[in-house]
Amino acid sequence: MATSSPPATAAPISLPRSSSPQVAGSPELLGNLPLPSGFLRSIPTMDIYQENAYHFPYRDQDPEARLAWPTYIHKDPAFKSYGLPGGRDASFRGQKVAEYMAGHRMDTASQQNGQIDPANRERVIEYVKKYLPGLEPTPYAETTCIFSATPTEDFIMDEADGITILSPCSGHGAKFGPLLGELAADLATGARETPRAFPPGIPRQGHGLEDRAESPFGESLVQHPARPAHDDGHRAHGRHR
Incomplete structure (x- = not known):
């Protein structure tokens, strides 16, 4: 990365690209993980x-x-x-x-x-x-x-059989970065259950965290429908009640 300021007419500096080759939502990536089939079917195409x-x-x-x-x-x-x-x-x-x-x-x-x-x-x-x-x-x-x-631009944050799946982005996750990081760490370590706003497969009330009358830290103000059990006998998220 250059430390000097180029003249206005100079070609722009090419900064190191931000890459995440393990982005969740890649079907072959998720398909290689030992996840229940019902859980995999609940993950939307990215x-x-x-x-x-x-x-x-x-x-x-x-x-x-x-x-x-x-x-x-x-x-x-x-x-x-x-x-x-x-x-x-x-x-x-x-x-x-x-x-x-x-x-x-x-x-x-x-x-x-x-x-x-x-x-x-x-x-x-x-x-x-x-x-x-x-x-x-x-x-x-x-x-x-x-x-x-995701198709609805909703976040995904869920866990099954000790594997945590995260896609808290959809173009508007950065403004929630500190909160999402805390939630993700707690979910991965077992300190907190899956916030009810985030598991895939639940009908949404709106788009994006800011549109939901629900606090990930407290009680929901909007009761989401109960999530059905998948036909493989495993609910799509292990810790969510």
């Missing part, structure tokens, strides 16, 4: 994308001005975008901007090639020119990462 992300320098590099930049989600019908202040991977001097779920589809995360889509780069540059005038519209760094999503 959409897996290689996303592109770009770092655009702030026009005002004053430290206080940089701290004023927010994290945002913009759901324009023609262009869904998200952005957040860049971190140490890009020297903290710009905003990370991406087009949501616009990368190329993959069967498994192991197909990630780390190559930026030039057409996507141009679309994001045009978006920055139109909506983010406080940024220089030339990216100084870029990277790829993996997105995986």
